[in-house]
Structures are given as structure tokens and as C-alpha cells.
Amino acid sequence: xxSFFKKKITGQPATExxxxxxxxxxxxxxxxxxxxxTPQQMPAExxxxxxxxxxxQGLRRTGQTISTVFTGTKIDDALYEELETALLMxxxxxxxxxxxxxxxxxxxxxxxxxxxxxxxxxxAASISQLLKPLEKPLTxxxxxxxxxxxxxxxxxxxTTSIGKLTRHLSxxxxxxxxAAADTFRAAAREQLxxxxxxxxxEIVSQEGGDPASVSFDAxxxxxxxxxDVVLVDTAGRLPTQLHLMEELKKIKRVVQKxxxxxxxxxxxxxxxxxxxNALAQVKAFDETLGLTGLIVTKLxxxxxxxxxAAIALWGQGRVAAGGSAVPVYFIGVGEAVEDLETFNAxxxxxxxxx
Ligand SMILES: Nc1nc2c(ncn2[C@@H]2O[C@H](COP(=O)(O)OP(=O)(O)OP(=O)(O)O)[C@@H](O)[C@H]2O)c(=O)[nH]1
Numbered sequence: 290x291x292s293f294f295k296k297k298i299t300g301q302p303a304t305e306x307x308x309x310x311x312x313x314x315x316x317x318x319x320x321x322x323x324x325x326x327t328p329q330q331m332p333a334e335x336x337x338x339x340x341x342x343x344x345x346q347g348l349r350r351t352g353q354t355i356s357t358v359f360t361g362t363k364i365d366d367a368l369y370e371e372l373e374t375a376l377l378m379x380x381x382x383x384x385x386x387x388x389x390x391x392x393x394x395x396x397x398x399x400x401x402x403x404x405x406x407x408x409x410x411x412x413a414a415s416i417s418q419l420l421k422p423l424e425k426p427l428t429x430x431x432x433x434x435x436x437x438x439x440x441x442x443x444x445x446x447x448t449t450s451i452g453k454l455t456r457h458l459s460x461x462x463x464x465x466x467x468a469a470a471d472t473f474r475a476a477a478r479e480q481l482x483x484x485x486x487x488x489x490x491e492i493v494s495q496e497g498g499d500p501a502s503v504s505f506d507a508x509x510x511x512x513x514x515x516x517d518v519v520l521v522d523t524a525g526r527l528p529t530q531l532h533l534m535e536e537l538k539k540i541k542r543v544v545q546k547x548x549x550x551x552x553x554x555x556x557x558x559x560x561x562x563x564x565x566n567a568l569a570q571v572k573a574f575d576e577t578l579g580l581t582g583l584i585v586t587k588l589x590x591x592x593x594x595x596x597x598a599a600i601a602l603w604g605q606g607r608v609a610a611g612g613s614a615v616p617v618y619f620i621g622v623g624e625a626v627e628d629l630e631t632f633n634a635x636x637x638x639x640x641x642x643x
Contacts, residue, residue, distance in 0.1 A: 379595030
């Protein structure tokens with residue numbers, strides 16, 4: 290069993306191969322990839338500092354308004370009011386904003402801080418602690434294949450994230466099979482096929498068929514071919530499109546028919562730019578599918594990074610109700626294949642506050 294935490298994508302181009310339709314092997318080297326990963330097999334890591342810079346740059350728009358709150362000389366009501374406004378503007382939402390303010394005031398009292406700059410550091414600690422439960426590695430290997438179903442609204446970055454994740458997994462020595470369960474949009478299938486070609490992995494794809502049956506075929510093929518991971522890309526949909534949400538449930542049910550223990554991960558891809566709307570998506574998709582993890586994309590250049598605080602607080606409620614936390618397995622910080630990073634609460638909090 291191995292997990293994908295603090296392991297990077299190299300961004301090196303893979304050998305070109307053809308992404309075929311209907312489960313034709315695109316490349317045998319992918320099938321021959323080892324199922325266990327040793328440290329020696331890990332790709333050379335891009336320095337984490339460069340990721341941090343990227344994330345910091347991206348979140349600067351969120352952080353600017355928060356950071357200016359601490360440029361004064363006094364810790365007073367005005368400071369807390371400004372901070373409240375800044376957190377709301379960053380789309381932390383009312384509840385998470387209230388939670389953070391109360392926690393911060395307690396920290397200020399406990400530490401006896403007297404300088405606004407010290408309050409900023411305490412806020413970073415508070416945000417980091419709130420976000421900590423979102424930090425968890427994506428682990429594969431307990432099941433072969435590990436079946437990962439990926440959902441989200443249109444344009445959230447599902448296919449791109451699957452492409453990046455495929456590279457991430459392949460570079461770590463795992464063999465991957467892609468399932469193009471968006472059978473309606475030719476462009477979506479083509480886009481996934483391009484990622485399959487780039488990453489030299491096999492793809493199961495079918496024009497105009499039933500998304501659930503494509504998923505079934507992919508899981509069956511993945512097992513027959515001894516793949517480590519089957520990644521199922523589903524079509525984008527809004528939570529209000531109830532028939533399409535039902536279709537997602539059907540895909541999940543049919544995957545379970547093909548493999549009783551699956552899907553092992555149900556991931557939601559959310560666009561970090563959509564702020565509070567992303568939280569609404571998390572709730573709706575969780576209700577429909579039972580999410581096991583999130584990928585938050587487009588954190589390069591968003592003013593709404595605060596939504597992660599809202600998601601973390603929602604997760605606290607889920608745990609309190611007897612469920613498990615829904616971690617952020619990865620964050621997207623750009624369009625390129627290497628722009629996928631594991632989530633780290635402390636780094637995120639630091640980047641957020643600049
Ligand atoms: N800046 C930035 N762009 C991203 C990121 N992730 C995805 N994108 C871009 O977002 C756009 C939509 O990405 P897709 O992967 O096609 O989204 P999708 O969810 O598969 O879309 P549908 O198939 O329409 O549902 C593309 O232009 C991507 O390049 C990211 O982390 N940062």
C-alpha cells in the first residue's frame with residue numbers, strides 16, 4: 290500500500306502513445322509498471338518552495354485584504370471588525386468567520402499579544418488548526434484496482450485534474466486505466482484521450498453510450514489487466530440537475546456491481562474561485578454520492594481561498610455527526626501537468642496571509 294503525500298509530479302513529458310477507444314491497450318509499459326513503490330522509484334521532486342511561491346502568488350488576492358488588517362498599531366474592535374469583513378470577502382462564510390474570530394480572540398487573550406503583527410501570526414495558527422483535518426494522503430494499494438470516481442460541476446477542472454493525477458500516480462509507479470464516463474460530449478472524451486496519450490496510459494471510452502456501462506467495462510478491464518488504479522471521469526453537472534445527479538448514483542451503483550468494494554474513493558473537484566458556491570457543491574454532491582475527498586482547483590489567482598475554512602468547518606460537523614472528514618487530497622495551482630500539489634494546512638494558512 291502506498292500513499293501520495295508530499296510526492297510530486299515531475300512534469301517530464303511521457304512517451305507519446307495513442308489513446309484508444311473501447312479499452313484498447315495504448316501502451317504496454319503502463320501495464321508493466323510495478324505495483325509497489327520504493328523511494329528509489331520516486332520521481333525527482335520539484336522543490337516545495339516553488340509550489341509555495343505559486344500558491345502564495347495565487348492566494349495573494351485573497352490575502353491582501355486580510356493582511357492589511359494587521360498594518361495598524363492597535364488591537365481593538367476596529368481591527369476585529371476589519372478582519373471580519375476581510376474574511377467574509379475571502380468567502381470564508383459567516384460561520385467560519387465567526388469561528389475564526391472567536392478562536393483568535395481567545396488566542397490573543399491566552400498569549401497576551403499586544404502587537405497587530407502578533408495577532409496575524411495567531412490568525413495563521415488558528416486557520417492552520419482549522420484546516421488540519423483536511424490534510425490527508427490519498428492512499429492506494431489496499432484494493433487492486435483502486436477505483437476512484439471523480440465528479441464535479443461543469444468546468445471545475447475534473448478532466449485536467451485527472452490528467453495531472455494520472456501523471457502523479459504513473460510517476461509513482463502505479464498503472465492507471467482511465468474511464469471516460471462522459472459519453473455525451475465528444476470534446477470531453479477527446480480531452481481525456483489526450484491526457485491518456487500524454488501519460489501513456491490506457492483509456493476506456495465509448496461514444497454516446499451509457500456512462501454507467503463505460504464505468505463497468507473500465508473496472509472489469511482494470512481488474513483483468515491488473516491495473517493499480519481505475520480513474521472514472523464523469524460529465525460535469527449542477528446539483529440542481531436532479532436527473533444527472535441520479536445518473537451519478539447509478540454510476541456508483543454499477544461500479545459496485547463490477548467490484549463490490551468500490552468505488553474506493555469518490556472525489557469532488559471544486560473550483561477555488563467559486564467561493565461559497567463551492568461549499569454548496571460539496572454538500573450537494575456529498576448527499577448524493579458520499580464523498581471521500583476533494584480536489585480544489587484554480588487556487589492560482591483566486592480572491593476566495595477562504596472557502597477552505599468554510600469547508601473545514603462543515604467537515605467538523607460531519608465528523609460530529611458520526612461521519613468522517615472529507616480531506617483535500619490535492620490542490621490545483623495552474624493548468625500545467627505539474628500544477629497539482631498535496632494540501633498542507635500550515636502552508637496554506639501561511640500563503641493565505643502572505
Ligand atoms: N488556472 C488554472 N486553471 C485550471 C486548473 N485546473 C483546471 N484548469 C482549467 O479549467 C478549465 C476547465 O477544466 P476541465 O478539466 O476541462 O474541467 P471539467 O470539470 O473537466 O469540465 P467539463 O468536462 O466541462 O465538466 C480548463 O481550461 C483548465 O485548463 C487550475 O488549477 N488552475
